[in-house]
Amino acid sequence: MCPDATAKQDWKIGGYGPGHPWYYVLGGKPLTFKQIRESVRAREYRGYKATNIDLIDTKAEPRRSEELRRLRLSFFDHLKEDVSGYRRAVRELHRYRENEDREAIPECCDAAHTSVSLKHNHLFNDFAHIILLDELLSRQGDLFGF
Numbered sequence: 431m432c433p434d435a436t437a438k439q440d441w442k443i444g445g446y447g448p449g450h451p452w453y454y455v456l457g458g459k460p461l462t463f464k465q466i467r468e469s470v471r472a473r474e475y476r477g478y479k480a481t482n483i484d485l486i487d488t489k490a491e492p493r494r495s496e497e498l499r500r501l502r503l504s505f506f507d508h509l510k511e512d513v514s515g516y517r518r519a520v521r522e523l524h525r526y527r528e529n530e531d532r533e534a535i536p537e538c539c540d541a542a543h544t545s546v547s548l549k550h551n552h553l554f555n556d557f558a559h560i561i562l563l564d565e566l567l568s569r570q571g572d573l574f575g576f
Contacts, residue, residue, distance in 0.1 A: 451539035477558030
């Protein structure tokens, strides 16, 4: 699958996307890290901390770049933790699915479904923040703050 097809893929099952537990209850496949990242890019999502990041971007150099780089490293630390958590949650979901009654009609989601959806959302925000910071760091700020 080419990157454009991955980015434009509509990951919906029964109207639910990978950020919702019912996506997994209904049999949705956990996305790869690359698919999550490309989904962020395709939607042009900036993350829940975009407003704070934009405020830092208005500062004069060199403080602007120093703070953006520091924040970027912090988000990479979050990303590493969330990657480990997502992998654990996906393994747990696979174990859950091996033991579930496939004939039964689901009435509610279980902890395995909620866990993987939450970890997906953490990764979604981590990628959004890092992509935004990379974009801002690729531009040189005004050295005199004008």
